[in-house]
Amino acid sequence: MKPFLLCTLCLLCLATRLNAQTLTISGEVARPVTLSAEDIKALPHQEVTGKDRDGKELHFSGVPVIELLKKAGVTTGGELRGENLAKYAVVKAIDGYEVVFALPEFDPAFASQVIILANRVDGAPLPAGTGPFRIVVPNEKRPARWVREVRSIDIRFAK
Numbered sequence: 001m002k003p004f005l006l007c008t009l010c011l012l013c014l015a016t017r018l019n020a021q022t023l024t025i026s027g028e029v030a031r032p033v034t035l036s037a038e039d040i041k042a043l044p045h046q047e048v049t050g051k052d053r054d055g056k057e058l059h060f061s062g063v064p065v066i067e068l069l070k071k072a073g074v075t076t077g078g079e080l081r082g083e084n085l086a087k088y089a090v091v092k093a094i095d096g097y098e099v100v101f102a103l104p105e106f107d108p109a110f111a112s113q114v115i116i117l118a119n120r121v122d123g124a125p126l127p128a129g130t131g132p133f134r135i136v137v138p139n140e141k142r143p144a145r146w147v148r149e150v151r152s153i154d155i156r157f158a159k
């Protein structure tokens with residue numbers, strides 16, 4: 001193979017790999033952000049316990065999603081009232097899986113559980129195919145919204 005072609009392929013592979021490690025928050029936000037796994041690792045973490053599909057308890061560590069939303073200037077806290085209550089978040093994964101959350105689900109002024117973007121489980125990084133980031137909704141009866149391999153959070157208006 002010609003060196004130039006090989007080099008281009010390597011760069012493409014590297015770009016795809018690096019891209020796979022980022023989380024982008026965009027849509028109805030004050031400033032769209034793209035965070036790397038390193039950026040996320042540097043933020044304050046919280047631990048939550050949840051049950052997987054088989055009812056087995058898992059201990060996750062990660063960043064409360066509300067903190068990530070604040071970085072993008074999403075309406076939270078005192079701003080989460082009136083028409084802002086018609087905003088929702090679409091969380092998307094590498095495989096195209098998508099789930100929706102209403103903004104109050106993330107906000108401690110409304111919710112009694114903390115939804116996190118987990119990057120560790122039972123003391124270890126999330127395994128390939130699950131990480132680097134996974135949503136964990138600790139008290140939900142089914143883990144269907146525990147989105148694996150999260151790539152983006154898109155904030156939208158329901159009108």
Ligand SMILES: Nc1nc2c(c(=O)[nH]1)N[C@H]1C(S)=C(S)[C@@H](COP(=O)(O)O)O[C@H]1N2
Nearest residue numbers: 052053093095097143144145146147148149
């Ligand atoms: N990216 C992605 N995340 C996903 C899914 C999926 O298909 N793709 N399935 C969900 C469903 S329906 C369940 S029950 C759990 C299963 O999680 P597990 O594979 O860790 O047991 O992942 C959730 N997260």
Ligand SMILES: [Mo]
Nearest residue numbers: 053142143144
């Ligand atoms: Mo599921």
